[in-house]
Amino acid sequence: MPSYYGLEKRNVSELELVIVGAGAAGLSAAIYASLLNINHILLEAESGGGLVNLAKTVENFPGVTGKRGPEIIQSLIHQLETAGGRLNSFEPAEEFDFSSGENFKVKTGADCYHPKTVIIATGLELLGLREEFGIKDERKYLGKGVSYCAECDGPLFKGKRVMIIGNPFEAFLLKRLCDKVYYLGPVPAEFKAKVPIEVIEANDIEYMEGKIEGLIGDKSLSAVTIDGKILGIEGLFITGKKAGSDIFGKAGLKLDDNGFIIVNRQMETNIDGVYAAGDITGEPWQISKSIGEGAVATLSAFKFLTGQEMRNLGWALQDEWER
Ligand SMILES: Cc1cc2nc3c(=O)[nH]c(=O)nc-3n(C[C@H](O)[C@H](O)[C@H](O)COP(=O)(O)OP(=O)(O)OC[C@H]3O[C@@H](n4cnc5c(N)ncnc54)[C@H](O)[C@@H]3O)c2cc1C
Known part of the structure; x- marks a missing residue:
């Protein structure tokens, strides 16, 4: 069995979360997952960092002045590694099966993962x-x-x-x-x-x-x-942007007219346990929004996972906890 981050830290043998895409949103989600000891993996199609790597100077990311895009990415990766996480570069997710209520299926060229929750942070396509x-x-x-x-x-x-x-x-x-x-x-x-x-x-x-x-x-x-x-x-x-591939629509996620994944304020999609964050959820396309949404998505996944654990222990949950 592959070793997922967190297995050695907690007495949990299952993969709890797969994060797809290691741009600003996915890295933020993974930092939160590492800090919360969620058993997770971060899949990235390329080397990681996404579109922020193309930004020569970033002036509108509050708290960070005049940094180049790649410097911001390096600092996010450093923070992820310090928290004990890492990213699986050059391992694109190719197929999703969200039909099972228990464990989902995320297929890459190298492996097939069965997580309890998924965060999609694959960004958009720039024309x-x-x-x-x-x-x-x-x-x-x-x-x-x-x-x-x-x-x-x-x-x-x-x-x-x-x-x-x-x-x-x-x-x-x-x-x-x-x-x-x-x-x-x-x-x-x-x-x-x-x-x-x-x-x-x-x-x-x-x-x-x-x-x-x-x-x-x-x-x-x-x-x-x-x-x-x-x-x-x-x-x-x-200018001009569009959502990338339609694999998410095929997997049953609700998309808007432009192909972006529809989410609520908790970054929940129409499928329980599946979240989306960053540019893939639509405008505005900004680093601060992507970082914030990545964090919210992981906190929502954490709540969902904890809810499942409590149910397994026979606790009846209140609506306030689940929403
Ligand atoms: C030139 C330029 C300058 C910019 N300057 C600024 C700025 O100054 N301030 C600002 O706020 N915003 C700026 N932006 C916008 C900002 O870069 C984006 O809002 C931000 O990168 C979105 O992050 P994201 O993680 O949602 O998506 P992305 O950065 O696009 O990251 C998505 C990641 O997912 C990976 N991926 C895609 N498909 C898969 C798959 N199937 N499996 C695994 N991985 C996958 C991609 O390889 C990529 O690494 C700029 C954008 C550009 C292009």
């Missing part, structure tokens, strides 16, 4: 990272003028000239902060009905259409070339 949306040199300027998130990086461009492609709602957010905002159309189909071009223009955002042919700037972005013309901007926001 800016997909090849077909890619602009030449986009990655070279990431964090040096190119951003995928107006909510996150908007404050870094206060009083500057910026352009946005994708989600028009994020253009309104930038308009509150920046001196000049260009919206490069066409508006993607999913937003067209909700935000007509007239509404964009009425908000003092300059609407234009064209193709970005190149990014210009020595140390950071200073201009873009669009259809042969150079336009001076210091920020280019390539």
